[in-house]
Each structure stands twice: as C-alpha cells, then as structure tokens.
Amino acid sequence: MDELINKRISEVLKGNQDSFEEIVLLFQNRLYHVCYRMLGSREEAQDIAQEAFVRAYTNLHTFDQKRKFSTWIFRIATNLCIDRIRKKKPDYSLDAQVPGTEGLDMYSQIAAAEDLPEEEVERMETQERVQYEIGRLPEKYRSVITLRYMEELPLQEIADILDLPLGTVKTRVHRGRDALRKQIGTM
C-alpha cells in the first residue's frame, strides 16, 4: 500500500497530474467520513475533504515519503475541519443570542451544536443520533473521538495526526467518552 502510494507520489512530482487521481480514489472515503463527522454537513464535508486533497497536491514536495501518507493527509484534513469549526461557531453564537445561553463562555458555544428538545432526540434514527451526539462534543474531543471511533485509528497515530503528545490524546479520548456519557445520560 505505502509502496504503491509512494510510487504515485513520485509520478505526480515528476509532473504527471493524472497519478494524483489514484491517490484521491484511495483515500476519498476515509477523508470524507472524518470531515463529515467533524462538521456534520455533507456539503461542508465534501468541500473541506476536496480542499484537503488540493492542499496535499500543492504541498506534495514537502511530504516525507518515509512517513505514512494517510497520517499526513488526515492531518491536513483535520486542521482544515478545526479551522472551519472555529470560524463558523462564534458567528453562529453571536446570531443566536437567545435567553439561556447567558453564563456560557465561548468555549461551550464551540462545544455545543444546537441542543434539541428531548422528544425530538428520542425520535431520531440511530445514524442521526450518533452524528448529533458527536456534533455536540467540544471540538478538541470531537477530533480525537472521530479518529478513534469512526476511523478506528491507534492512539499513537491520532497523536501523529493531531501533532499532540500521546498522553494528551489519551486524556482527550477519556474526557470525550465522559462528555458523551453525560450527554446521553441527560437525555
């Protein structure tokens, strides 16, 4: 797998743009899935995942072929997702100054997608519910939980992708699980 990818990368670097198409085909589903779980919107997921591939293409010469390409492309994608979440949410919360949000700091605004009434959540289908709960997680837990449980990546690889110490990733997975437990428990 890695050998094949490195072969394609070398071809792209020699100027053969078409070889990049094979790289996209190999990773498009996993990258789109991660972006969708992080962003919660199909349109945005497509936009960001495609942007991640474009960035990978333009910066391909900086990729160290001794490393794992999947780690590198996941890092580009998760960084773009985190940027998108951070840009989007403050605007959203400014518009949505409703009573009851007082006393919540910016961070909790980033954390919470719209909280729905209990009856509505209970009527959700399983897939909808899963995405709803992931979307309510604070962004820093959402990225580790997505990579851990949607992509089933080892903790060390998540640490490499997010450029965090392994201990920090473990803590975030633990806190993310606990946050999720509390979310479900309050329902």
Added chain:
Amino acid sequence: MTNCPNEVVQYMHEYLDGEIAPEHEQVLNEHLATCEECQKLFDELSDAVALLELADPMQAPVGFTEGVMARLPQSTQQKKKKGVNRWLRKHPMLSAAALFLILMSAALFSSYNTNEQFSVTMQPNLVIEGDTVVVPEGEVIKGDLVVKNGDLRIEGQVDGNVTVIRGEKYMASTAVVTGNIEEIDELFDWLWYKMKTAFKGLTPDKTENQDTE
C-alpha cells in the same frame, strides 16, 4: 463513589482503550463486583462507546474525485503551454513563418519516405534489368535522366544531367555524361536537391544562364 479508589476510573478508560494491564483489570473487576455506583458509570461509558460504534462508514459522494482534479492548480507543463501560446500571439509573423516551415518540411519528409518505388524517367533505348537501369553501349540518351530507388549503369552516352536517388551508379569506361552527375542518399542531400529544384522553378532565367555556361 467518593470512597472508591481514584485509579478505578482510570482503569475503566484503560479497559475501553484496549490497553489495560492484567493486574489493573483484576482490580477493576473486583471493585465493580462490589460497587454499584462504579458499575453504573462503567456501563454508561460502555454505552457511549457502543453508540459510536453504531456509526455507519460513509462513501464520498459521486464525482468527488473529478471535483478534486478540477480544483487542482495547473501543472507546470500546462503553464509552459500557456507561455508558448502567449509567444505565438505576440509574434504573428514569426509564427506564420514557423508554421510554413513545419508544413513544408513535413511535405518534404513525407515525399522522401513515401516514394520508395523504383522509378526512372523513361527514355527510348534504356534497358531495365530488375532494379538496375542500363544505358547500353553505343546508345545516346537525349535529355536528363533520374533514377529513384534503383541502380544505374552507364555504358553509353547521356546528353543531360544524371541524378540517382537512393541507388548506386556505375560508370563504364565507355560512359559519357555531358551534364551534372548527382547521387542522393541522405536526407540532407534530398532536402538540398528539393530546394534546388524548387528555386530553379522559381527563377527560370538563372537556370537558363547555367545551361548556357
């Protein structure tokens, strides 16, 4: 739970991460068996994980790859092409001249390559033996003689120019040629010959002068 050992929650997460040490697992199991509160917490955490594990994998939408390829910046090759286009637009006369040369040379090369059949300007009293044209001894050929893709053996007399294109020419001791003798084998010779004949066609006076010399 306030009375529970601090590390029990840590052990729960180690278990859920799939990297719990056997001794820790034993402590955890023994504690959960006796503590209802911790068992509840552990069940809730397991439920949270179970919910995540229900998530279906997703496929990128149709046309995803095409979308990426369309968004890629132009490759350096394409940039080069653009540069050439700009140059062509800036210098229309040079472009026209270059195009003319390309087309002309194409025509020349193709005629060099395609006429591979044996041919000869037919004159009475020429003898043809296979691919060899013979001017027999004692005969006089009036006019120019051109042999293509064949050999020429001259034993008699030719009153005019002799040209052999891709072939060999043998002159017997009795041979007499009043005009120029040319042998053309290589591409450059061929080009030169073509150009000369073309210019001769363009400037008839000059050729007449040459003839009289």
